Amino acid sequence: LVLDPSFKQALAAGRVHREVGFAPERLVDDLRYDIDALEQLGRFGPAGSGPRAGGDTGMRSALFADPIDRPRDVGCFDAFAALWERLGIVREELMEGLDRDLIENVEVHYVRYPEGGYFQRHVDDYEANDGAPSRRSVSFICYLNDPGAPAWTERDGGALRVHSDGAYYEILPDAGSLVLFDSMAVEHEVRPTRRERTCLIGWFHAPTA
Numbered sequence: 585l586v587l588d589p590s591f592k593q594a595l596a597a598g599r600v601h602r603e604v605g606f607a608p609e610r611l612v613d614d615l616r617y618d619i620d621a622l623e624q625l626g627r628f629g630p631a632g633s634g635p636r637a638g639g640d641t642g643m644r645s646a647l648f649a650d651p652i653d654r655p656r657d658v659g660c661f662d663a664f665a666a667l668w669e670r671l672g673i674v675r676e677e678l679m680e681g682l683d684r685d686l687i688e689n690v691e692v693h694y695v696r697y698p699e700g701g702y703f704q705r706h707v708d709d710y711e712a713n714d715g716a717p718s719r720r721s722v723s724f725i726c727y728l729n730d731p732g733a734p735a736w737t738e739r740d741g742g743a744l745r746v747h748s749d750g751a752y753y754e755i756l757p758d759a760g761s762l763v764l765f766d767s768m769a770v771e772h773e774v775r776p777t778r779r780e781r782t783c784l785i786g787w788f789h790a791p792t793a
């Protein structure tokens with residue numbers, strides 16, 4: 585098992601579940617190498633699917649790259665594949681633990697927030713029933729900040745702020761940590777960051793029918 589069993593209660597209650605050290609340091613380094621290579625190739629841009637995709641609305645300031653549909657002779661696609669395999673186990677544990685049907689087809693992006701980057705308050709599954717065969721069910725974010733740099737602190741900004749019942753709590757983007765939450769239930773935002781902030785984000789989908 586890769587997830588602590590407490591994820592069941594957390595997700596069912598509309599809270600965020602966090603796994604510290606989900607991606608080992610060595611893997612985070614390799615993923616950062618991949619991300620840097622894609623950035624140098626100019627593969628990062630403001631598009632990407634998310635609430636009000638496009639990034640020109642002021643909703644967010646972040647850059648996205650596709651880790652799958654990209655040249656594989658640069659960077660380290662194997663690092664992505666290793667993380668992907670681990671996320672496949674997460675998907676199976678979520679299906680079992682939440683009794684949800686999660687399809688294999690998932691959305692995934694590398695995301696880089698420059699200094700000053702942010703993402704305003706939102707819920708990930710914004711699509712009302714528009715006839716799509718599936719919808720976002722569980723959101724996952726693996727933080728890929730530099731494990732060799734000083735640890736992230738509150739003063740660096742860039743916290744994931746989670747809203748619930750008129751209050752909020754914040755989660756720092758510690759290198760290698762994974763967060764999971766219900767895509768329809770959890771309102772969240774990324775506070776303005778004072779450091780470059782890097783992660784992999786994606787969504788496990790469930791059939792709409």
Ligand SMILES: O=C(O)CCC(=O)C(=O)O
Binds near residue numbers: 703725744774785
């Ligand atoms: O970067 C994060 O921590 C969260 C990003 C997010 O909420 C999103 O892309 O929907």
Ligand SMILES: [Fe+2]
Binds near residue numbers: 706707708772
């Ligand atoms: Fe989000």
